Amino acid sequence: MSSESHNLSTPDWQQSGYRNIWMPYTQMETSPLPLPVVATEDVHLVLADGRKLIDGMASWWTACHGYNHPHIRQAVEEQLRVMPHVMFGGINHEPALRLAQRLARLTPGNLNRVFFSDSGSVSVEVALKIAVQFWLNQGVEGRTKFVSFQHAYHGDTTGAMSVCDPLNSMHSHFKGFLLEQYSRQIPTSEAEHAAFDAFLGSQQSEIAGVIIEPLIQGAGGMKFHSPESVAKIREACQRNQVLLIADEIATGFGRTGTMFACEQADVVPDILCVGKGLTGGTLSLAATIATDDVFNTFLSDDSLAALMHGPTFMANPLACAAANASLDLFETEPRLDRALAMQAELSDQLSPCRELPGVVDVRAKGAVGVIQVEHLHHLDQLRARFVEAGIWLRPFGNVIYMTPPLSITAEQLTTLCAETVRVVHEWSSWPAD
Numbered sequence: 001m002s003s004e005s006h007n008l009s010t011p012d013w014q015q016s017g018y019r020n021i022w023m024p025y026t027q028m029e030t031s032p033l034p035l036p037v038v039a040t041e042d043v044h045l046v047l048a049d050g051r052k053l054i055d056g057m058a059s060w061w062t063a064c065h066g067y068n069h070p071h072i073r074q075a076v077e078e079q080l081r082v083m084p085h086v087m088f089g090g091i092n093h094e095p096a097l098r099l100a101q102r103l104a105r106l107t108p109g110n111l112n113r114v115f116f117s118d119s120g121s122v123s124v125e126v127a128l129k130i131a132v133q134f135w136l137n138q139g140v141e142g143r144t145k146f147v148s149f150q151h152a153y154h155g156d157t158t159g160a161m162s163v164c165d166p167l168n169s170m171h172s173h174f175k176g177f178l179l180e181q182y183s184r185q186i187p188t189s190e191a192e193h194a195a196f197d198a199f200l201g202s203q204q205s206e207i208a209g210v211i212i213e214p215l216i217q218g219a220g221g222m223k224f225h226s227p228e229s230v231a232k233i234r235e236a237c238q239r240n241q242v243l244l245i246a247d248e249i250a251t252g253f254g255r256t257g258t259m260f261a262c263e264q265a266d267v268v269p270d271i272l273c274v275g276k277g278l279t280g281g282t283l284s285l286a287a288t289i290a291t292d293d294v295f296n297t298f299l300s301d302d303s304l305a306a307l308m309h310g311p312t313f314m315a316n317p318l319a320c321a322a323a324n325a326s327l328d329l330f331e332t333e334p335r336l337d338r339a340l341a342m343q344a345e346l347s348d349q350l351s352p353c354r355e356l357p358g359v360v361d362v363r364a365k366g367a368v369g370v371i372q373v374e375h376l377h378h379l380d381q382l383r384a385r386f387v388e389a390g391i392w393l394r395p396f397g398n399v400i401y402m403t404p405p406l407s408i409t410a411e412q413l414t415t416l417c418a419e420t421v422r423v424v425h426e427w428s429s430w431p432a433d
């Protein structure tokens with residue numbers, strides 16, 4: 001078994017600055033030092049000692065075109081010269097309006113109104129707020145609760161945390177602080193769908209909406225469900241007059257093989273949240289996109305019926321320029337084809353893990369590959385072994401998963417999968433703690 005460190009020399013800036021940084025999702029008392037990364041190239045992270053790792057994470061699903069794409073860089077550099085930022089209250093600018101128009105065209109149905117924010121969690125907050133106000137603006141009181149699903153993850157801000165799985169999530173100890181919502185199993189069988197439908201019917205008078213990560217539940221355990229389930233959940237929402245919010249912050253922009261996962265279920269949600277891959281992994285930007293029907297309820301001669309929300313850095317021109325350039329690349333480069341092809345490659349190449357002791361399941365959907373284990377023991381050592389093998393993965397919970405850049409070549413993906421299988425094979429022989 002390997003040592004816990006990444007066997008890297010620590011650069012000066014890390015040695016001196018680490019005592020002032022607070023790392024995400026990290027027990028800093030016991031965790032090894034993070035990787036010192038000094039540059040990115042193509043699908044690689046470049047470490048301080050010059051080593052290059054194939055990034056199997058695409059920096060938390062964001063870098064869909066790989067890193068440092070010249071087209072995005074050029075767009076951002078030009079925008080930086082002209083206008084890096086202006087407030088959005090009372091002001092419009094071309095990068096934001098062009099992006100809104102393109103998003104409205106790209107998204108299914110009449111999802112035509114785009115509200116920009118600066119992170120996925122905030123786009124979820126905005127979606128929840130819009131859903132509650134949708135009812136208030138029509139004079140309907142009391143519809144303030146949401147239905148979300150077991151294993152859901154929708155972000156780390158308080159409203160978003162309230163619709164995460166209340167029991168099986170990293171936010172479970174905030175019970176009492178968070179608003180209490182309804183958490184249901186994603187229905188799969190006819191009987192479960194009927195029960196879900198009946199549940200919505202019985203609680204309709206207090207439910208503003210249902211929120212779902214369509215096809216793939218991400219940080220709650222990389223669980224997959226079928227397009228049919230999503231379609232039936234949509235029908236149940238419609239039948240019971242409850243809004244449907246699709247959180248495509250992780251699944252959007254090609255990750256599941258179509259631009260948006262909802263397309264595979266032929267579903268148009270009432271509200272759609274996007275983020276992560278929106279700027280091709282370069283700058284922080286997210287959007288909450290509502291249908292005309294939802295938006296129209298905010299139009300009135302009552303100023304309080306307006307959406308009272310406006311993050312300071314919303315619609316940042318640099319981020320919008322990056323997003324426009326990223327959308328150009330979806331038009332000119334074969335990202336969706338590659339994501340679809342990766343499903344078979346990931347499934348096939350990760351399948352040897354299926355036979356290993358401690359492995360429960362191996363699955364792939366689009367450009368997401370998952371090895372689910374019984375118990376992820378020796379996590380720090382496993383992470384270190386991946387780094388020694390020249391790949392960057394960050395297993396958590398009970399999954400070792402990969403979400404590589406959609407620009408990764410078949411050869412690079414083969415190396416990523418082969419090294420993953422080799423290390424997981426080794427890990428499976430370590431005595432469980």
Ligand SMILES: Cc1ncc(COP(=O)(O)O)c(C=O)c1O
Pocket residue numbers: 119120121122124153154155156213218219247248249250251275276
């Ligand atoms: C499905 C989903 N929703 C919301 C979020 C939160 O986005 P952010 O981290 O940009 O706030 C994430 C992030 O992982 C996510 O996967």
